[in-house]
Amino acid sequence: MSQAMWSAVFGRLNLGSLDFLKGILYPSMNDMILSGAAWLVIVGAVVTLALLTRYRLWGPLWSKWLVSVDHKRIGVMYIAVALVMLLRGTIEGVLMKVQQADGLHGGFLSANHFGQLFSTHGTIMIFFMAMPFLTGLINIVVPLQIGARDVRFPMLNSFSLGLTVAGAMLVMISLVFGEFSTGGWTGYPPYTEASFQPGAGPDYWIWSLALTGLGSTLTGINFVVTILKERAPGMTLMRMPLFTWNAFCTSVLMVFAMPPLTVATMMLAADRYLGFHFFTNALGGNMMNYANLFWLFGHPEVYILILPAFGVFAEVISTFSGKRLYGYHTLVIATMAIGFLSFGVWLHHFFTMGQEANVNAVFGIATMLIGIPTGIKIYDWMATMYLGRIRFSVPMVYSLAFMVLFVIGGLTGIILANPPVDFEVHNTLFLVAHFHNMLIPGTLFGMLAGYTYWFPKVFGFRLNDRWGYAAAFCWIVGFILAFMPLYPLGLMGMTRRTVSYTNPAYQPWLVVAGLGGLIVTLALASMVMQILVSVRDREKTRDIGGDPWNARTLEWATPSPVPAYNFPVIPHIHALDPFAVAKEAGFGYQEPVSYSDIHLPGDTWVGIITAVFGTALGFGLVWYMWWLAILSLAVLAVTLVARGLLGDRHSVTISAAEVRRQYQAWLEEVRTVTPVTRALEWDPRNHGVAANEYFQEAAE
């Protein structure tokens, strides 16, 4: 094949780009790990496909999941993506920790490989672990909490998922073909410009972010409209559960904060692909524009990541304390205040980059202000627990660890918000310790708490608690060991993103951190075991009544797993915590007065086509395979236009009689279940019907 033909078909892809060969061609430790990762992706994909074929799961996977627009199924798919990416991102983090523990005068990884690791680790954890995880939870929970049948734009929801999956696929593909950027998750030019990194790396980074960024913008739009327009009658704004409030604020932030990311990445793409000079060193480019644009996105993004977790903690703490939330109104106001302030602090990410002192002072003070609403939240949660009927369930363990560790992280944040201090420790491990201290106990623990909390609602059985506790304790202990040493290391002057060092004083701390990394690996193993054991024991832990935690909000008033239409009739809401109020009065399981037909949106191929051709579009652009990029773009355009012109041709109507039959059958089954008290929540006797303890205790 001639050179010209090769490059017309395969662009700049060549044999040297195939990572899975490198370990064989150059058998060094570094390349073995590189190739091993590539083989892991290939073997993982092949095994998955083989298992799907072996157990004839292609049909159900396609018809029940991939083409579904049901918000609960879309949510589960988001979380599945997040868990896979969590696995990869964590292993990368542990690998870096082990390298640094071994890194006095060397170590086993090359600097370039280490650069790719911290870039993919950050990119994955932010965009392909945390974002899909929280988007998944929002998808599953919000329509149920507000009494809606689905989101306002179900097809758009599937499209957003497709875009996120395409971005995640690109990051996975970068393990097999070529390399990823070494410019960190922030991708600062000019280092990510073509003159410094001409290869495919930064392009993988650009297009995976562009795809998922668009997906998140559309998700934000979808949920703002859903929450504002699809609430059940009586579900006033100030009766919305705290998780929904946080989801609302997150969605607003997505609508307004993702566009700056799109602008920054597209400008960088114009520089790299078309020779523009937005951020180059030469001919009048200005890198500071990138710093401003990126952090205009980046700082609100921090709150996109943390607010849904705050929402989960609010639900979990209230439920597992058996009390309504203390200070509901202040929590709502604090949430919105955080969302508002989040747009005014972006400059604290680059205090050292040349502004005058007064500007720094303004942004430093604005940053410290965020501590106020966050502090209010912490106190509200503590007051909620005060005199409550507290159970140390797995979600509660995560919540308590969060409250202690997050306060520590928040205090180091206040320290960093002081520009003179920031000048001393910027770009050191102190910063790395700080943001991991916020994001692991904050976002990750929140997501894992929510995953454990709502799992029975989605799948109809509880997760195993022993492995859940094991995972939680390993995460907590592993986190403390892995990241607390980074504070002193940062103060000692060790810079971030350092592959090796010459100061022997660093090493003991890094060995402890490496040990923490290994304990985190045990947490991952426990999570995998938890899923396997829980699926095995699913009959024993069935959640028939749909209310295994004696919870308070509307989603627990539905059967588990929730039927596609969510509610037999749209409920009318008369109070905050409507389900708790109804249960206390003995109206927990109501029979509707009358039923009517339910119309649901039909399945669509838009999501899966977007996932496949979005990936192909990104791949074509990364490798200069222009035919592939144009073809994929055309397919996507035709798909969307065709869907627009043809409309939803498969919408489903469920007759009133069928809804009545299903709902009455469920009520019948619920009557056979013995209610359990809170003391027996993790007992096999808990089948999801809660005993009314308030009245019993009052009678006693």
Added chain:
Amino acid sequence: MTVIASTPGMSLVADHAHEHDPAASALSGFWLFMMSDLIIFGLMFATYLTMLKPMSFAGGPTPKDLFDLPGAAMETAALLTSTFTFGMASLAIKYDLGVRRVMFWMVVTLALGLVFLGFEVHEFMHMFAAGAVPQRSGFLSAFFGLVPLHGLHVTAGSIWLVLMLIQIGRTGLTETSKSRIARLALFWHFLDLIWVGIFSVVYLGGLA
């Protein structure tokens, strides 16, 4: 009904009075989309303004060397008129003047949109011929990031117009197509607004 409403917490009662208005909520979704699009344009404007200085001219052409007011005025006239004609199409829908009248005004709008795009492409060709390509300087990169982005939006709007013409040609004015035309109208007027910004900031500001 009063008995049911007094059920504590919540009640399951079928209520047909509670019907959502799909057109209204679709329109609010579109407003949100335009708000996020407006942020993109706002940032492109901000970038352009930061690049409007000698360092970013990099010894290349400056606004005074490049822009010509009559050309930009023609583009402005075409686009502002098209927003008026789209308004006529919307009125024709509102007062039920028939699908032919609606299509007539939409075709006029489309034609004016294409005239605008023609002038714009002509202007860019002229600039390219003079060596004012985006690769020349940071300032020109910012110019070609902002102004053609608006042009790209007008192109997308024109394609959308064609699609809507096809749709109402096939099915007439249904609730769906009316709601879509309402959103397209919003989009078209939005582009007009952006253009007013571009004309004021880029052309008038650059030549002042």
